[in-house]
Amino acid sequence: MKQFLITAAGVFAGLVLFLVGVPFLLISMAANATRPEATPSHAVLSLDLRESLSDQDPSNPLAAFGRKSMSVMSVIETLRRAETDGKVKGVLVRLPEGGMEPAQADELRLAFKHFQAAGKPILAHSQGLYPSGVVTATYMLGASTGNLWMQPGASFQVTGLANEDIFFKRLFDKYGVKADYEQRYEFKNAVNPYLHDDYTPAHKESTLSWMGSIYRTGLTTAALDRKKNPAALQAAIEAGPYLAEDAAKLGLIDKIGQVKEAQTAILAKAGDGAKLVDFTDYMRANHERSTGSGPAIAVIEGEGAIVTGKDGTRNPFTGGSTIYSDDLSKAIYDAVDDKNVKAIVLRLNSPGGSDTASEQILAAVRAAKAARKPVVVSMGTYAASGGYWISSQASAIVAQPTTLTGSIGVYGGKFALGPALAKYGVDVRETGVGSPYAGAFGMGQEFSASDRAAFAGWMDQIYANFIARVADGRHLPEARVREIAKGRVWTGAQARQLGLVDEIGGFYQAVDKAKALADLKGEVRLKRMTKQSSPFEALEGVLGVSATSLKTLAAAAWIMGDPRAQSTLDGLVDERLRSEGHAAVLAPRPGAF
Template sequence: MKQFLITAAGVFAGLMIFLVGVPLILVSLALGATTTPVPSRAVLELDLRNNLTDQAPQSPLAGFGRGSVAVMTIVETLRRAETDSHVKGLLVRLPEGGMEPGMADEIRQALKRFRASGKPVIAHSQGLYPGGVVTSTYMVGAASGELWMQPGASLQVTGLATEDLFLKRFFDKYGVTPQYEQRQEYKNAVNTFLYSDYTPEHREATLSWMTSVYGAGLAAAAADRKTDAAALQRTLEAGPYVAEDALRLKLIDRVGQVREAEQALLAKAGDNAEMVEFRDYAGGRTERRARGSDSIALIEAEGPILTGRDEGASPFVSNAAIYSDDLADAIQRATRAKSVKAIVLRVNSPGGSDTASEQILDAVRAAKAKGKPVVVSMSSYAASGGYWIASEASAIVAQPTTLTGSIGVFGGKFALGDALARFGVDVRQTDVGGPYTGAFNLAEPFTAPQRAAFSRWMDRIYANFLERVARGRNLPPERVAEIARGRVWTGAQARELGLVDELGGFYQAVERAKALAGLEGEVQIRRMTPMESPLEALERAMGVSAASVRTLAAAAWVFGDPRAEGLLDRAVEARLRSEGATVLAPTPIR
């Protein structure tokens, strides 16, 4: 009976995927093949209140819904809209909280370029409240031609604060023993487990990047509003204010409702102008590239760095991560492509596996060896492993607020034996081999020899990191050792230290790549980011169970749809391979 219910569930899941998923994919493909006409007079509405990511999801199925918008989509779409005669203006809806500083910098630069084309921009806020780097949100609003606030809304841009949890006393109380090694004293990612307060180095590093980010945001906002940065800082820090007070103090340009902001832009656009959602306009683009023309490859990398390939369970969920096999393969494909003359690697990563980072860095080295410059464009952060993969690039371009560096490593374990024993749980280990074999057992702390061996291993990884930075940045090893130590720098600070070549955004990186490759004029940007096709995503979605795959195959036969049958053939083959079978024929025998 149990097996019958399991099989029935698989059959039901298979039928639902076939009857709902296949039509969904076919509809999406059909929609993607057409371009929605843009009104002759259009005002785009860009809503930044949803979740912001740096890059679009790699699975096409993860794009369904209205959950998030990608910064790279924003900057590329605004670049196109600058020269589109149908687009007459832009309305930006600001979030109520903070924005990641690097992403805010990129959007600010895109808005300024759009305004430079002569098209009006209004940013509208329904309130700015403490939470995250709210200065960055205000900075984006200041970059528009006009900054509006809803009547009675609150403007609370009074500074920048951060909080960290420290768990040492909790661990001491419940018998949890954290055992971690850090290289070096500024590598503070695990301080939350080891201490009950900031160490002097932790506090110093945190205040350093916060001061740099805060100052950069204020300076940019002051420049865009044509006022003195110190005066703006004094006024903002004396808040909070309501919208009417903010207008009186010239912190904003107008108090009004969203509807009124829309009407103002439509009036400027002319008769019969229409509001168009930014997503719809962005989705209507069809890129065409002349065969054989010179191009610059764009390869995007966002999230923690992991070894292997993206074999995620659900293609419907956007779970950004960098997989070393996928990213290295993409760089190698760009290296082999004759039309590609340079590569821009867009990085937004807090780090991850050192071995995965080294695999990606090796692909960067190989591209350079073939005469193809690799320019890294950093978004909100490119730290630890994120900087490792960038360290030997031909050039590095970062935003002033990009959190970068963190040249250091950490690792270790929790010894939970005492904590579990308090709940009547005993952990015992059996092992054979050398004394280091059981080092990472759950129950016991490291022995002295194990701790020493682990420490030597951490030293070796740290030394490897320093070596790559010294070689890639052409810095003396002793200088790298001095500025590394696990410390996080902002892009502006990193530029002064020689860890970054230039301050700017994505299109500055493209210009740098063009110069290094000796290209002039307009150059095609060829996106070569690892991406799933809709069919591949559907195959992954259909890998529910062997029973459901068989059901789908039968349904395809019943419906007599050759396209569905071909898709299902591929799904069945993939399923058989995943179960260890060797598929000799291109079409499995039913």
């Protein structure tokens, strides 16, 4: 039997290597063999924003095989390098037809303005603007270039901002499903679609508040860039929709032309012999990582839901983002231990997640401050709920005006499925030992009165902890924090007025703030501290063997394997983040985004 198990294990290992190792090595070799061409002496970068953007590059090196997209951070950093590159003469931007995440548009607008301040033009071209997502953000970004073109006959449907939610309460009632949740408090509406059949007054008030703030910000910014009266611009936009030709007559755009004509126009400005260069090719050819010694500002990035543990268990070929508390806190502690690091910029883009994981990361933030290393948080599209928990005690917080933050609250509970299953002859029974609370989160029935009382008391304690951390970090009375908390989502502009955010701006404004707090002068290098897995490490967590073993065994697979074998590692799902039995400090993600 022992020999049989050894043989079976060997066959399984060989199969895994055959199906994974060989194609992986082939892909790696192909990727390394493909090098971007040198930048021509007169280049116009072609930046295509029609595919979705993440906020940050994935730490997983294999994620690029699962999707083709850029990150906001990689775009703004590449534009900074292109400003001083004498070969780059301008940028052509292809705008998406639908909406963009507003804070992403804000960050890119700042980068565009900085690039233009270096004396280099940007031309934005649109093949239509349709009411999908926050289309006002797309228009605002295009308007910031001062050279916004549209294709002849294209639609200009920038008339407002709408958000749609689906409510399941009546469906649950019909089939006997009970969503049994506790919320702290009325604005913590992430689970409202399960509890109600329409917006509650608080839900409606909160949603209209942040939507109105985002809408006003986008229109005011577009009016500023187009040198128009904000009220007049709003009236013209809301009187639409229009075709491109009408939008041009109203001064909403600059010119009508096909993509080819726009390319010809920007190339003419770049000089004789100018060529279009794909933005991603230029980015790869000019990718730089911090080197050298001397004073540095650590850049630490985190994107996605916040969970406990460390990376290494998810599908290595997916690009999904998750903040693992062990990894992010370790990056902060590494920055604390690095004698050259004088300050930290923590870039966050997260709607929240686990309260305990958020607290673990916050402890690392406190440790950095105790070591006299200022921590400045740069907020992306979201830094809400658990994302704000992490940020609350930073040395300073910098957010875009349309960042969604706050959501200082907590919820938790379960779905009671027993009555629904009973209708189909399925009975759920429970047995156990110890306190009756041990089975409180069973799906067979709703909370008992005693279980609900115990659970609600625990939720109150989590909420009180959240309030205390915000009050301490933001130097606000607890009573004031309770007044503006209750789970309510605020935009960055609103949060600045409430004292939850220090400054309005983007990543490079956060870098400037960190320099000032650390009393650093002149040019300071940025040192990335976020863990970047090697390709072998990315597979290690899934296969359960060491990176060294993988290298050795993959080499054997290369000799003995079939190069045509295909990978079968699809569909692995990380299910660590569950709401049942836990307190979730997670903000709602608006459907419009």
